[in-house]
Amino acid sequence: MRKAVFPGSFDPITIGHFDIVERAVNLFDKIVIAIGTNANKKYMFDLEQRKKFAKAAFSQFKNVEVIAYEGLTVDLCKLENARFILRGLRNPADFEFEKAIAHTNRKLAEIETVFLLTSSGKSYISSSIVRDVIRNGGDYTLFVPEAVRV
């Protein structure tokens, strides 16, 4: 079974994340959306909220599961019996950052990272900008799946 873990903060999930998953469901038998929890990181949405948004956003996909995790993504992959990590690439900065992580993960656990390029028109969307729009009372609904309403 081709199973992929899609790790991220998803704080909150955006239509950019959704786009990657929507296209990847045809490439894998199962996708596990793995919401990272890092005690040192400040989130706008707590873990329960981030999970709720993601679960609701992907409820239409039978082969997508949403879980939370702590620690190394490769350890989660072993636990889940997943040979692939799924990540999205928006721009050259993402590429540089992701390249180092992907090499590290392959060295650590022979896990292959599969990258999908963001669909055109969605590459400017990031959770951090969405958080800024929310904080300042802008129309964040343009950038998130319908399941995300704050």
Ligand code: ADP
């Ligand atoms: P992280 O904190 O791990 O970067 P994010 O939730 O910001 O977590 O992102 C998770 C994954 O989704 C990353 O691979 C990121 O590149 C990808 N991603 C984020 N925004 C977009 C977007 N607009 N289009 C495509 N991929 C995206």
